[in-house]
Amino acid sequence: MNASPHWAERTFPFLGWPRLWRQHGVRGDLVAGVTVALVLVPQALAYAQLAGLPPHLGLYAALLPALVGALFGSCGALSTGPVALTSLLSGASLLSLAQPDTAEFIALAVVLALLSGLIQLVLGLLRAGWLLNLLSRPVMAGFINASALLIGLSQLPALLGLSLPRAEHFLVGLWHLFAGTDPFHLPSALYGGLTLFALVALRRLVPRLPGVLLVVASATAVSALTGFAGQGGAVVGAVPSGLPSFGLPVIDWNMLVTLFPTAFVIALVSFMEAASSATVITARTGMPWNQNQELIGQGLAKLAAAASGAMPVSASFSRSALNHASGARTGLSSLVTAAAVLLSLQYLTPLLWHLPIAVLAAVILLVVANLVDFHALTGAWKAGRDDGLAAVVTFCSTLVFAPDIQNGILTGLMLSLALMLYRDMQPRVALLGMHPDGTYRDLKRFGLEHPHPNLVIMRFDSPLTFVTARAFEEAVMSAAQAQPEVECVLVSAGGINAIDASGQHAIAVVHERLRLNGQVLAFCGLKKQAIDALERTGLWARLSEHGQYRTEHHALDALLPRLSRPSG
Known part of the structure; x- marks a missing residue:
């Protein structure tokens, strides 16, 4: 009963004037x-x-x-x-x-x-x-x-x-x-x-x-x-x-x-x-x-x-x-x-x-x-x-x-618009290390070390779309060479709130290139909308084993025992 007047006032705002006159x-x-x-x-x-x-x-x-x-x-x-x-x-x-x-x-x-x-x-x-x-x-x-x-x-x-x-x-x-x-x-x-x-x-x-x-x-x-x-x-x-x-x-x-x-x-x-x-x-x-x-x-x-x-x-x-x-x-x-x-x-x-x-x-x-x-x-x-x-x-x-x-x-x-597009084509990428406060933060900014000689954590702070797909590929492959014997690249994906077809293609490409090099691509912090997009195209089936970690700590607990060189 109340929906009709509300709709009418939104369409014809002057119908709401009498109510305001009674108030003011x-x-x-x-x-x-x-x-x-x-x-x-x-x-x-x-x-x-x-x-x-x-x-x-x-x-x-x-x-x-x-x-x-x-x-x-x-x-x-x-x-x-x-x-x-x-x-x-x-x-x-x-x-x-x-x-x-x-x-x-x-x-x-x-x-x-x-x-x-x-x-x-x-x-x-x-x-x-x-x-x-x-x-x-x-x-x-x-x-x-x-x-x-x-x-x-x-x-x-x-x-x-x-x-x-x-x-x-x-x-x-x-x-x-x-x-x-x-x-x-x-x-x-x-x-x-x-x-x-x-x-x-x-x-x-x-x-x-x-x-x-x-x-x-x-x-x-x-x-x-x-x-x-x-x-x-x-x-x-x-x-x-x-x-x-x-x-x-x-x-x-x-x-x-x-x-x-x-x-x-x-x-x-x-x-x-x-x-x-x-x-x-x-x-x-x-x-x-x-x-x-x-x-x-x-x-x-x-x-x-x-x-x-x-x-x-x-x-x-x-x-x-x-x-x-x-x-x-x-x-x-x-x-x-x-x-x-x-x-x-x-x-x-x-x-x-x-x-x-x-x-x-x-x-x-x-x-x-x-x-x-x-x-x-x-x-x-x-x-x-x-x-x-x-x-x-x-x-x-x-x-x-x-x-x-x-x-x-x-x-x-x-x-x-051109400057915005240019900024978006250069997303924020950082390699992470363990901070004294117990969180993983930018290792260059805070002078930290990698969490393990065979593992690199890379944070990608941007939607993964046609604008940033190329930057993602380059960032992952660069992270894979950040240390002499990298076996796993863990992508901290909390900043990836959308993935389009170009982004999924970039993930598939780096996943295959790392696999051929004997390396693993893993994700932590992927959001529901990103996982839903990966599931719709079938790519999630190839990533899910190492793609559903919730945090860096969760991922490391699962990944470190699999590395050829033990931590510490």
Whole structure:
């Protein structure tokens, strides 16, 4: 009787909201929804600019996607909508295909939202969320830091009232801009600089106030009163009011093929951001979250963004943290936020005409400053050379490939997988001797001796698969020559937790080679799953006599009396 509601809540998470309302009430959700809306509305306009799209599309991305993400996601406190990193990825990846702020560019952004949403939805339905773990933390750290740096640099021209020329490489275009003789627009620079100063001051002095909303509203009012647009200043301009028109652009196969790699990267990166937020929030609340269900929720949110004619969305780390800190426990808070966005679209769009673009650039700069964390790169170096290399290569390649920054994270992904494979091909192998504490340990590290002149113990700390099969063969044959008169090689196999066909072939080969040399291959500590694999192929029948010892002590008690030279 209880299984059906439980299944229903897992499939449709919003069915569990009433139970949480009875425990915590709804006041926290209502307050959090309004609080997040005060931040989201100006951020949505800024992130649309970051993606190279008309500002009102940011509001569209904050409406229906927020509703869908809240209804079908497993963590109620996540705030879904436009975010800096996904917006940058979307805009940068399309620069080589179309001119920003054009109908073609918008259509491509919508298809990108559709593709990335379908990828996440399919992964979630197939319970394949584990695939997203392919992006290691060092790779993400390198990518996020480089992206934050690029975001900041990309907003400098708008902050100063300049126009960034299109170039094959972003950094080259930026260099040409600032190396040129074009003067910056003084009123724009004043708006941008003063906005940035005011945002930082409000955050430090009165962090509880909605600083972004207050500063943006004040700057818009001053812009209208002083005639900023008439002085040549760039402003948001006309923002259509009302609901978006729902539908999808015309899609052709070549467009899908071209955008698929970028859509896959967006699906990975955006979900990593959502997963990080969900992990932090649920650790504080003690409430569980489901990775695959969240994939479904985020995928459906992207599909809702595509249907709204907007760019890809994700769960914002900063807004989700604010949502949780303000008392959100269920997706009701996101519904309240979406209602506030709807009211803004219905009644406040005429007020946005005079909003300076430089002000939005300052808002973006303040947000991305929180993404910069070079300590993560140094921490990766301290953790290991391979991690550090993956982080640094990802960081550098993201900068070099810009605006095609998806190539940067793909480079880091391939490098980290290659390094992992290389590490796995060099498993830890050690010859063992009796330690004074009564255990068998690495004889080289502890200066020990072999347990017997005719016997060698070799520990193999790795799954025995096609990746390590060759290393196993070489290690066993090397161990067989570690002493002049070795009659038995005992493999301490506690670290072998899996054996595939290549691994079994390697065992059969060394078993036969040792037999022809008059030597014995023995195992101790083999785990059940390893023995089961050997039994299925019949190899266990040849190994079982000397393969089922549980410990080194057990093996030596049975093997030493058989050796030609007695111990001691």
